[in-house]
Amino acid sequence: MRAIEYRSLTKHYKGSTLPSVDHVSATVDEGEFITILGSSGCGKTTLLKMTNRLIEPTEGQVVLFGEDISTVDEVVVRRRMGYVIQQVGLFPHMTIEDNIAVIPKVLKWDKERIDARVDELLEMVGLEPKEFRDRYPAQLSGGQQQRIGLARALVTDPKIMLLDEPFGAIDAITRLNLQNELKRLHDGTKKTFLFVTHDINEAFKLGNRVMIMNEGKLLQFDAPAEIVRNPADDFVNTLISSAREQEQFWKALEL
Amino acid sequence: MWNDLAGYLQDNWQDILVQLQDHLLISLCALVVACLIGIPLGYFASKSDKSERLLTVPFQMLRVVPSLAILVLLIPIMGTGVLPAVVALTILAVPPVLLNTIAGFRQVPDFMTECGRGIGLTERQVLWKVRVPLALPLIFAGVRTALVEVIASATLAAKIGAGGLGEIVFTGLGLNRADLLVIGGVLIALLSLGCGFLFDLMTGYVLRYKKAVA
Numbered sequence A: 001m002r003a004i005e006y007r008s009l010t011k012h013y014k015g016s017t018l019p020s021v022d023h024v025s026a027t028v029d030e031g032e033f034i035t036i037l038g039s040s041g042c043g044k045t046t047l048l049k050m051t052n053r054l055i056e057p058t059e060g061q062v063v064l065f066g067e068d069i070s071t072v073d074e075v076v077v078r079r080r081m082g083y084v085i086q087q088v089g090l091f092p093h094m095t096i097e098d099n100i101a102v103i104p105k106v107l108k109w110d111k112e113r114i115d116a117r118v119d120e121l122l123e124m125v126g127l128e129p130k131e132f133r134d135r136y137p138a139q140l141s142g143g144q145q146q147r148i149g150l151a152r153a154l155v156t157d158p159k160i161m162l163l164d165e166p167f168g169a170i171d172a173i174t175r176l177n178l179q180n181e182l183k184r185l186h187d188g189t190k191k192t193f194l195f196v197t198h199d200i201n202e203a204f205k206l207g208n209r210v211m212i213m214n215e216g217k218l219l220q221f222d223a224p225a226e227i228v229r230n231p232a233d234d235f236v237n238t239l240i241s242s243a244r245e246q247e248q249f250w251k252a253l254e255l
Numbered sequence B: 001m002w003n004d005l006a007g008y009l010q011d012n013w014q015d016i017l018v019q020l021q022d023h024l025l026i027s028l029c030a031l032v033v034a035c036l037i038g039i040p041l042g043y044f045a046s047k048s049d050k051s052e053r054l055l056t057v058p059f060q061m062l063r064v065v066p067s068l069a070i071l072v073l074l075i076p077i078m079g080t081g082v083l084p085a086v087v088a089l090t091i092l093a094v095p096p097v098l099l100n101t102i103a104g105f106r107q108v109p110d111f112m113t114e115c116g117r118g119i120g121l122t123e124r125q126v127l128w129k130v131r132v133p134l135a136l137p138l139i140f141a142g143v144r145t146a147l148v149e150v151i152a153s154a155t156l157a158a159k160i161g162a163g164g165l166g167e168i169v170f171t172g173l174g175l176n177r178a179d180l181l182v183i184g185g186v187l188i189a190l191l192s193l194g195c196g197f198l199f200d201l202m203t204g205y206v207l208r209y210k211k212a213v214a
Helices: A044-051 A074-079 A097-102 A104-106 A111-124 A142-154 A172-187 A200-206 A226-230 A236-252 B001-043 B047-064 B067-078 B080-106 B108-120 B125-162 B164-175 B178-206
Strands: A002-011 A021-029 A035-036 A059-064 A083-084 A160-164 A191-196 A209-214 A216-224
Touching: A002 A097, A002 A191, A021 A044, A021 A059, A021 A209, A021 A216, A035 A044, A035 A200, A044 A059, A044 A191, A044 A209, A059 A216, A074 A083, A074 A200, A074 B001, A083 A142, A083 B108, A097 A104, A097 A111, A097 B001, A104 A111, A111 A142, A111 A216, A142 A160, A142 A172, A142 B080, A160 B178, A191 A200, A200 A226, A200 A236, A209 A226, A209 A236, A216 A226, A226 A236, A236 B047, B001 B047, B001 B080, B001 B178, B047 B080, B067 B080, B067 B125, B080 B125, B108 B125, B125 B178, B164 B178
Parallel strands: A035 A191, A035 A209, A083 A160, A160 A191
Antiparallel strands: A002 A021, A002 A059, A209 A216
């Protein structure tokens, strides 16, 4: 089943000479873990936000499970998807439980169902429900907060998860753990993940396919091994060799 | 002096209670009206720089006029009594509420509102569940400033026959009696402190998440 289809998707802000996203066409199958890799300003976040209508395209369409989302109410579109951002965006005035239950409460789930779901999700992201549900976000570490961010995004069991550099502000060791857990979480479901990052290691480790973007254009969209074997152009080549250079650096330290 | 004070309090406690009540009533009326005007206006003003200037400038200018002058100026229009006093105090109380409401909504980070929308809240739900609660600490700070200003300035209301603890002060001034000035002054100060304390209790409860730290 085809989960996401971008049809010549373009976003051109008024006053800027180049489009932020330039005629991107791509299809993603259900259950894939797609990472979108690029440096800041390359249009990767704009592409992601057009997927849940936080940004409206200037041209082209986003089709989710066969449905052009410009024909669907934007709130309905967003509730079908999980959304996680780098700043986490937990609401500081709500307890962890209330943060996770924001949308279920809006949807008027009954109390037992909400309680059960919150407990289930807290366990899924590795936080003891009894200990954490009544705390406030300020009482959690950055890594724990982003676990709650994930739990909140998963609460309605959406088919598509949009993740915008979710581990960008998290220390290296915690990030590694979270990456592994996210991968495990994805493998246990049929959900489609779109994961934006500027970290090539993260992109190639997590994605079964990687979109490489530069200056609004989708340069290459392929499996990591395929990209390494056949880089589409100079930019992709430079990207890979820069990662290799890092590797050399570590090797040199070991000698 | 102490005997004078004790004697006055003993003889006039019933009057003082009425004056206290009037003082409180005038102040709270002005404060509530100022909130009803200042908070919605501040919300709309926070939407753009232009609307902010349009709404803050006139209130800032009004603020420059001394409260006593506003009171006296209102007499030819509204006569004397409670109503002009409440109007004058409201004019005094709106600017801090308005300005803090604008600042409160302005400092809500864009990523928070966008995140609210991103997880599937409607614009209205983003307003009530995210933006208002996050603006609330600053709005409360503005209301508290207004509260203190209003209670202090309500003293002047006695000048135009609206009652309140100002009556004791102005009587003291007129009769050149220091004991009355002290009683009036101290009662007003206590009222202001007491109201401030109750307000802090209330906001501390509403904003209890701020006290939660790891």
